[in-house]
Amino acid sequence: MELSLILFYVLSSLTVLSALLMVFSKNPVHSILYLIVTFFCISGHYILLNAQFLAIVNVIVYAGAIMVLFLFVVMLMNLNNEKHSFGRPVKLLAASLISLLFIGLTIGIFAQNPASANTAVELGTGEIGLIHDLGSLLYSEYVLPFELSSILFISAMIGAVMLSKKDEELLD
Numbered sequence: 001m002e003l004s005l006i007l008f009y010v011l012s013s014l015t016v017l018s019a020l021l022m023v024f025s026k027n028p029v030h031s032i033l034y035l036i037v038t039f040f041c042i043s044g045h046y047i048l049l050n051a052q053f054l055a056i057v058n059v060i061v062y063a064g065a066i067m068v069l070f071l072f073v074v075m076l077m078n079l080n081n082e083k084h085s086f087g088r089p090v091k092l093l094a095a096s097l098i099s100l101l102f103i104g105l106t107i108g109i110f111a112q113n114p115a116s117a118n119t120a121v122e123l124g125t126g127e128i129g130l131i132h133d134l135g136s137l138l139y140s141e142y143v144l145p146f147e148l149s150s151i152l153f154i155s156a157m158i159g160a161v162m163l164s165k166k167d168e169e170l171l172d
Helices: 003-024 028-048 052-077 089-112 131-138 143-164 167-171
Strands: none
Touching: 003 028, 028 052, 052 131, 089 143
8 A cells, every 4th residue: 555545544534533523522722723633634635635835825824823813712702601602593594594505606616617536636746736836727717716715704704703792782
């Protein structure tokens, strides 16, 4: 068995395990730490695919900056001492409808451009992970999914702020 195949299976199992631990952990700080481990494992997958730039960006931006920010926010909010509900049913219904909309958009994007299961990535050429190739492909063929992901991030931030506000603060 090849070393890259062994590394793939080890990283895959670690990714799935840390993601499950993140979801089912009762402590929010532990969940964030498990998510950081998940991001590092995903960066390992990027390295196996010869996409070194994506691996470095994933570690610096997601595991570094954003997750440290999440950790500080959770520590400042002191979520361990409070019981939170999702608020009014209207907020829950709006969040569910927006989530269904984005799931539909994601399915539509994948249905429009299905990936072939027989397409093999040729490793070791050195051309796959280059920034120039990535940028030109990202801003030409995949510009719609790229822009939709930015809208998804903005709506997730707005949703997080809305869920953290109390109902009395929203009425003011």
